[in-house]
Amino acid sequence: MKAVFFKLVFIVLVQWTAASQNTELTPTKTSPLDSVPSEDLKQKTLDVSGDSNELSLLFIGDFMGHLDQINAAYDKVSGNYNYDSTFRKITPILSDADVTIGNLEVTLGVTPYSGYPQFSSPPAYAAAIKKSGVDVLVTANNHSCDKRKKGVEKTIAILDSLNIGHTGTFINTESKQTSPAYVIEKNNLRIAIINYTYGTNSIPPSSPNIVNYLEKERVSKDVDAVNTLIKPDQIIAFVHWGDQYKDLPNTTQKEWFEYFKSLGVNIVIGAHPHVLQPMEWRSKTALNSASLVVYSLGNFVSHQRTFPRDGGAVLKLALKKSGEGVEIKSVGYHLIWVHEFLVENNKHYDVLSVKDFEATPDYFSKKEDYDKLIRFSTHARKLLLEHNINIEEY
Numbered sequence: 001m002k003a004v005f006f007k008l009v010f011i012v013l014v015q016w017t018a019a020s021q022n023t024e025l026t027p028t029k030t031s032p033l034d035s036v037p038s039e040d041l042k043q044k045t046l047d048v049s050g051d052s053n054e055l056s057l058l059f060i061g062d063f064m065g066h067l068d069q070i071n072a073a074y075d076k077v078s079g080n081y082n083y084d085s086t087f088r089k090i091t092p093i094l095s096d097a098d099v100t101i102g103n104l105e106v107t108l109g110v111t112p113y114s115g116y117p118q119f120s121s122p123p124a125y126a127a128a129i130k131k132s133g134v135d136v137l138v139t140a141n142n143h144s145c146d147k148r149k150k151g152v153e154k155t156i157a158i159l160d161s162l163n164i165g166h167t168g169t170f171i172n173t174e175s176k177q178t179s180p181a182y183v184i185e186k187n188n189l190r191i192a193i194i195n196y197t198y199g200t201n202s203i204p205p206s207s208p209n210i211v212n213y214l215e216k217e218r219v220s221k222d223v224d225a226v227n228t229l230i231k232p233d234q235i236i237a238f239v240h241w242g243d244q245y246k247d248l249p250n251t252t253q254k255e256w257f258e259y260f261k262s263l264g265v266n267i268v269i270g271a272h273p274h275v276l277q278p279m280e281w282r283s284k285t286a287l288n289s290a291s292l293v294v295y296s297l298g299n300f301v302s303h304q305r306t307f308p309r310d311g312g313a314v315l316k317l318a319l320k321k322s323g324e325g326v327e328i329k330s331v332g333y334h335l336i337w338v339h340e341f342l343v344e345n346n347k348h349y350d351v352l353s354v355k356d357f358e359a360t361p362d363y364f365s366k367k368e369d370y371d372k373l374i375r376f377s378t379h380a381r382k383l384l385l386e387h388n389i390n391i392e393e394y
């Protein structure tokens, strides 16, 4: 729905531009299209938009589900859970792409609901995530098996019931063989998302469930299967890896990125360290194809209040298909920060756009909270300015 809306807005804007550029009319805001004959407009829209071979993707880090978040979402009067307010202020950012993809670091629906160390959140959590503009959740991470077989299967069933795309964990071999990747088919591009984790906190999946582990042979076989079965224009790997709370990637992450590239998977998005790590976009050279790696997007929402775990980034990526294949047209990051606050002794969690709220210190009832946002964003910008390659803030 959201994608359709943005597409419509885009088409209207393109048509408005077409009208203003090609007919030298002065368009009015009320009816910019009235002055252009429809046949003429169709032609110009096709010429000007050129968007049928382009796709924008937005990647989000870890959706955590600590006990404080579960309690904050609980409504004592109705006895229901509702997380909508957590995402209300960040929804415009999350909706601003053709497809939005995040890492779901909890299982869903297994009661009693629980936070760290073995997460289970109410289905309402996923419903609110979906409402905020997220289309796909990857599920292979170190918490996939927190609630054993029941958790793996309920999570998949709840995501299916909410019409949220997913990949990374599977009910059984057959389901993985049928859909080894989440496939995005839009604007004449076919993108396959694959998802892996370094481990599952020493809780192996119960038979016949499957969790995608980062194992070279498995990944290579999967990539072959995806290429054969899906024939995508581009494969993107969303990977759960790295050292927690470290600002820079470790050797294993770098080696894995090289391995993915050797398989032709030249776009890799990472999460798990709960803090931001650098992003690198390298152009095509005579020897190498273009590549993009984000070592860690950090937390998107959590109860982790220790600096700099209290924020993260989303990554917006535009792809364009041409005769030579898919090229990366643009990449940028947008910083977010999690505001935890009390209203009449009830805790609330709001994910805020740093750019929107750094300019409004008066918004915060506690100056201390505003200072935390600034402390997070100052650190994040310094780190990414120093270490990012070709990727800036938007």
Ligand SMILES: [Zn+2]
Residues within 6 Å of the ligand: 105, 141, 142, 143, 240, 271, 272, 273
């Ligand atoms: Zn993790």
